[in-house]
Amino acid sequence: GAGVSQSPRYKVAKRGQDVALRCDPISGHVSLFWYQQALGQGPEFLTYFQNEAQLDKSGLPSDRFFAERPEGSVSTLKIQRTQQEDSAVYLCASSLLPQDIGQQETQYFGPGTRLLVL
Amino acid sequence: AQSVTQLDSQVPVFEEAPVELRCNYSSSVSVYLFWYVQYPNQGLQLLLKYLSGSTLVKGINGFEAEFNKSQTSFHLRKPSVHISDTAEYFCAVNNYGQNFVFGPGTRLSVLP
Numbered sequence A: 001g002a003g004v005s006q007s008p009r010y011k012v013a014k015r016g017q018d019v020a021l022r023c024d025p026i027s028g029h030v031s032l033f034w035y036q037q038a039l040g041q042g043p044e045f046l047t048y049f050q051n052e053a054q055l056d057k058s059g060l061p062s063d064r065f066f067a068e069r070p071e072g073s074v075s076t077l078k079i080q081r082t083q084q085e086d087s088a089v090y091l092c093a094s095s096l097l098p099q100d101i102g103q104q105e106t107q108y109f110g111p112g113t114r115l116l117v118l
Numbered sequence B: 001a002q003s004v005t006q007l008d009s010q011v012p013v014f015e016e017a018p019v020e021l022r023c024n025y026s027s028s029v030s031v032y033l034f035w036y037v038q039y040p041n042q043g044l045q046l047l048l049k050y051l052s053g054s055t056l057v058k059g060i061n062g063f064e065a066e067f068n069k070s071q072t073s074f075h076l077r078k079p080s081v082h083i084s085d086t087a088e089y090f091c092a093v094n095n096y097g098q099n100f101v102f103g104p105g106t107r108l109s110v111l112p
Helices: none
Strands: A005-007 A010-013 A019-024 A031-037 A044-050 A053-056 A065-068 A075-079 A088-095 A113-117 B003-005 B010-014 B019-021 B024-026 B032-038 B044-050 B056-058 B064-068 B073-078 B087-094 B106-111
Touching: A005 A088, A010 A019, A019 A113, A031 A075, A044 A065, A044 A075, A075 A088, B003 B087, B010 B019, B019 B106, B024 B073, B032 B064, B032 B073, B044 B056, B044 B064, B044 B073, B073 B087
Parallel strands: A010 A113, B010 B106
Antiparallel strands: A005 A019, A019 A075, A031 A044, A031 A088, A044 A053, A065 A075, A088 A113, B003 B024, B019 B073, B032 B044, B032 B087, B056 B064, B064 B073, B087 B106
16 A cells, blocks of 8 residues: 655745644555755654654653644644744654554554745 | 764675674663664665574575674674675664664675
């Protein structure tokens, strides 16, 4: 079956613009994660959804970052009033089970959206 | 809090030579350990994971890793690398009630 897809693959924004990044997880996967990967770094956790519920948003760097998954499938990460420090690759991952019983579960990653804020 | 250290940011190695990519973690409780590979312009792909049981874990593409609890390490090895193994490799740790924590990555460059 299809893997995790993300769109757009590349996004250039002017400082102050709002952007929306989309993630289509694997069908039937309960858990969905967003990560931010700065250049030369490993992915850093942003937020976690179990179905439509956002259970953990402790990694969101500021209140300019907002994520939703209204129907428990597709998710959107929105960044308002983008800043240069927001430039990074934003990765989405999904896994089959809820995180509280599936710590050992493999996370399946999308190709990422590369955001460049000028 | 969990953390992951990958001391080698870059590892160049000749084709068909063996390679070891080092990973050390810190955690106050038992953890699950993972190695992911990231090819250029692609998402992360799971290589292998340690959950419990045998400390030697075999993964895809001929990679294996050994969990050493006393040294809090989970080093990744391959006896003979190919050009196609050139990629970024990430070690990650996870346990109950926590989120995945990734290391900074090691860039493996296989030279002809």
